[in-house]
Amino acid sequence: MGAKTKAIMAAGFALTVAIATNATAAEMAMYKVVKGESIPKSLTGKAGDPANGRKLAIDRKKGNCLACHVMPIPEQSFHGLVGPELKGVAGRLSEGEIRLRIVNSKIVNPDTIMPAFYKKDGLTRVLKKFKGKTMLSAAEVEDVVAYVKTLK
Ligand code: HEC
Structure with missing residues (x-):
């Protein structure tokens, strides 16, 4: 890749980040990613509802x-095999690491196909109705985090 292409790509990236940051500041719950691997604090300041x-x-x-994902939800017949089985994931990952993966797994692995559930700009492959919206609200993210934390 030539130096010129690289410079253009870098400029495009900077612009995307700036837009995302503005939107976050204006409408979305703020969160802090610690060491690129964890969001230790609840997006709502409260614990979610696991049920x-x-x-x-x-x-x-x-x-x-x-x-x-295969999950310990026996009443549902279809479980996908694209991602790792989630039973036991709470033994492998901390609450903050689980939260980061639900908010935006791409921070951990830019190539993942797992959707970013708490991001509204720069989403690719989203349904029209999700354009400009997050897939889950901050409170819903916390409910999912609380549930995944029970998967010991
Ligand atoms: C389109 C497929 C897809 C969907 C939908 C999806 N995930 Fe994932 N998920 C993945 C893949 C693939 C990985 C493996 C990690 C990677 O790709 O970086 C993963 C990884 C994870 C991990 C880390 C697992 C580990 O052992 O490190 C957690 C936790 C997780 N997903 C939770 C969820 C939850 C909760 C939902 C629903 C809110 C969800 N995922 C929806 C594909 C998906």
Whole structure:
């Protein structure tokens, strides 16, 4: 790749970041990523509701986590095999690491196909109705985090 292409790409990247930051400041809950691997603090300042988080994980119009993950949700017949099985994930990852993956897994792995559930700019492959919106609200993110934390 030539130096000129690189410079153009860098400029494009800077612009995207600036837009995303503005939107975050204006309308979205602020969050802090620590060491690129964790969001230790709740987006709402409160703990979420694990029972509602489980429902959101099943709901195809919300989390739809089952599309890609095997989860301990026996009443649902379809479990996807795209991502790792989530049973036991709370033993592998801290609460903050789980939250970061739900907010925006691309911070950990830019190439992941896992959608960013709390991001509204620069989303690719999103349904029209999600344009300009996050896929989950801050409170819904916390409910899903609370549920995933129970998967020891
Ligand atoms: C389109 C597929 C897809 C969907 C939908 C999806 N994920 Fe993922 N997820 C992945 C993939 C693939 C990974 C593996 C990590 C990577 O790609 O970087 C992953 C990784 C994870 C991890 C880390 C697992 C580990 O062992 O490190 C967690 C936690 C997680 N997902 C939770 C969720 C939750 C909760 C939802 C629903 C709100 C969800 N995912 C929806 C594809 C998906």
